[in-house]
Amino acid sequence: MNGVELTRERFTESEPVAPSGEGGPQTFTAEFTAELGMHEFELVLDVNQNITEQREDNNHAVASYLVVEPYVAELNGPIETTRINPGTTQTLSVQLTATGSRTADWTLTYDDSNLPEDWTFQPSSGATLSVELTPELSQTVDFDTSIPSDALGDESGVVSFLLSLNDDASVNTTLYVPIEVFRTRGLDMVGATGLNSSMGQGRPGTVAKSWFMVENLGNAVETTTSITWTAPSWGGSPSLHDADGNELFSVNLQPGEEKELLAYLDTPVSTTIGTSTETTLTMCMGEWRRGAL
Known part of the structure; x- marks a missing residue:
């Protein structure tokens, strides 16, 4: 076993087995201490090659033996995080497997105190939490998770x-097992015409202002991660302001919230009346981005 000789047995007579004879298998016993882990057993016949045979390749055999605890089990949940749409119920499955060497009775309990108060989590109809587990035969217990529509x-x-x-x-x-609300994200910007463009005016030497509205189309609070502008032909740097004229460097929006904003751009004194310029505003919230103006 594992390269260490356990015993050596000598048989003085050996009759051929069927169909050439009526001899039976020769057996012997060796004892070993069953320590946890994988063990390799090796059986060698005619160790000193005293017998002349037509075949020698069948005088050697190797087998592996795994020793495990009598009572061990494991739990497995969903591979990916469970995400549930607001106002719906979804089934979550937990797999129970005995990995020890003996069949036994086990009990599954759960703690949902770390879920939001208005969520419900309970065993599915017909689910049994007390089970008899047979080694390497998995069983599944289902649970229903319900999330309110306003989550x-x-x-x-x-x-x-x-x-x-x-x-x-x-x-x-x-x-x-983590559980999340399925998050939707979206951002919309429209000007006075209802399109994602806006037009403003300004006299030479003053600030040109252009009004537009931004809306959070998602179901979670969002904050802009970046606000960028393309360079206008007049030069200068456009800026973002709220309806009161306060300059904004980021925008926070509640789910479904709309907010009125203004784009400011200095109009050069040398600008000829009737000329125009344009710039594109890009606002990013997470991986979502939207451009306007």
Whole structure:
């Protein structure tokens, strides 16, 4: 075993087996200490090659033997994070597998105290939390998760599971499963005409102002991660302002909120009346971006 000789047996007589004879298999016993882990057993016949044979390749055999704890189990949840649309119910499955060497009774418990208060989490109809687990035969327990229709896209929580051996609660395993609201993201900007463009006016030597509106189309609070402008032909740097004229360097929007904004651009004194310029504003919120003007 594992390169160490356990025993050596000598057989003085050996009759051929069927169909050439009526001899039976020769057997012997060797004892070893079953330590946890993988062990390799090797059986060698005619160690000193005293017998002349037509075939020598069948005098050697190797087998592996895995020693495990009698009572061990594991829990497996969804591979990807569970994301649920507001106002819907989704089933979450937990897989239970005994990885020890013996069949036993186990009990699965769960703790949903880390979910938002208005969420519901419970075993699906017909689900059994006390199960008999046979080694390497997985069983699945389903749970229903319901999220209210007014849940925001940035809400989330965690459910913890504990699988315990009925005869000894100290033999157990845990699993933590995150659950999130399916987050939608979107940003819209429109000018006075309802299109994603706007036109403003300004006299030479004053500030030209252009009005537009921005709306958060998603179901979570959003904050701009960047605000950029393309260079206008008049030169200068456009700036973003609220309806009161305060300059903004970022924009915060609640789900579904609309906000009136103004684009400012200094009009050079040398500008000829009737001429125009343009610039493109790009606002980014997370991975979403929108351009206007």
